[in-house]
Amino acid sequence: MVIDQTRLPHALVLGKWTTLEDAARGIETMQVRGAPLIGVAAVHGVALALRDDASDDGLAKAVHRLRATRPTAVNLAWALDRCERELAPLAVSERLAAGRELALVVAVEDADTCRAVGLAALPTLSGERRPVQVLTHCNAGWLATVEWGTALAPVYLAHEAGVPVHVWVSETRPRNQGAALTAWELGRAGVPHTVVVDSACGQLMRNGMVHVCLVGADRIAANGDVANKVGTYLKALAAHDCGVPFYVLAPTSTIDHDTPDGSVIPIEERDASEVLALGGVAVTPSGTAARNWAFDITPARLITGIITERGMVPATTEGIASLR
């Protein structure tokens, strides 16, 4: 069962994927999104494909189809590489059971990993200022993973431990993952939060209303540059200008040691219609052109630290290399 995230926050719709194509379309249309969850969903998709065709060709076709769904998050490639590595050497008759097992394993691992990310990031919420004022962008909570989330994992852990936390949630145009998904998640968990438009985040930081920025990542390059939801770069600039620490939280599977820096990370461009209308309401005159890049690159120099399940490292070539 998967939560159809395109229906949140107004409806909690559970879908059931039964074929490879269900999984591939579910990832493409962003029923599931968030780099870690995309990886888990891809393994699930491979397992579904193997039910129909567990041959070498069937496995290769499934991996090929899923790899083409979304280009930026490297967790997708990481998960599919793992499927090939672990499943291809097996006898055809063993692959389906092994694929199902692997889908469970990556889901459990993801939850454990995210909890470890959260524990490693807890010190970023320490200090005397209460409530801790956190700013996040997009959704890097449990909806983006299997459990806990990445950027929100320390928030949930702190909240459970009784530490007062308040989260500034940036709307995250054009798909409003902040306003729709992060606000929904935090509301269910009882974590105090306030939504602002993306453009207001600079104003918040200039006025000392943010103690720490916590964001996720879709791909981390070998030099520490980070691809994340479009708008992350602007928030990192403001944090840097205002002396607010800016942390990127992600599992090590989000690191792409083969990508030297952010300039060569492929940036997904999605359909202009996502910009031109919201919930069926046109926001522009008819016939208006729009462009819609889903991600941007935040240069390593603006990042205070990268926090994975193995702890915090600086956003430098040395820091990233230490996680190989």
Next chain:
Amino acid sequence: MVIDQTRLPHALVLGKWTTLEDAARGIETMQVRGAPLIGVAAVHGVALALRDDASDDGLAKAVHRLRATRPTAVNLAWALDRCERELAPLAVSERLAAGRELALVVAVEDADTCRAVGLAALPTLSGERRPVQVLTHCNAGWLATVEWGTALAPVYLAHEAGVPVHVWVSETRPRNQGAALTAWELGRAGVPHTVVVDSACGQLMRNGMVHVCLVGADRIAANGDVANKVGTYLKALAAHDCGVPFYVLAPTSTIDHDTPDGSVIPIEERDASEVLALGGVAVTPSGTAARNWAFDITPARLITGIITERGMVPATTEGIASLR
């Protein structure tokens, strides 16, 4: 007759104000918006008030009511100060005619001033790169003034002169003045343009897709700090980081020599409902809290130059003082 800008881009609705309260409510509800136009509209409102009551008390009440409509744009205070200065000394019997005359004068002056701003800013569009790639925020076109606009004035002049120009229009949440108003204006004038979400502007500049940023202003402090539509600060940070020139275009009536720096400019906070829904479509779970600051402060150090009807000056205390 006024264009009700809350109905654009889907309907061109002309309204007629007949009372002071029509004008005051029209400014408050943003039927008219844009710092220069607010100033012109306020003088128009005073003239309407004088028709009902041209006494000292009537003039004072009108000025008081209009001054309370919106706090950030100093053009409003500038226009109302001018009404008091020019109308209060007159005999009561002369005030209505003089008020009507002044409303016409400020409108004509505004158009002349904006054209002069545009001419002074034309050199920012020079160079060999064609089309010139301009990025603007919010709406600082003719809808924000009487004619020409401020930030868009050089764009219109260049377009009329046959210089190829393309404008990146940032959506400008939460009221979408970019997507709704600037796109509408540019479309009517035949100027090529493309809408992007506010968050995409950093990505555009990082990729060399913007040659110059042109924005308007709601108030310019004595040290060159600028209050403008929320999100301007983030764009200025990205421009600075990417080596893109960032110009603020405004009439000298937008300069507040009595405000030492941006930290003391009052920032209007508008209703949270503007963030929570768009065109009647809720973007957040019900019960979600939001904050909605309409403006932010861009520090002078990020501004390449301030261009008024008197030419360009640096965004410094000396530069601003030279325009006294």
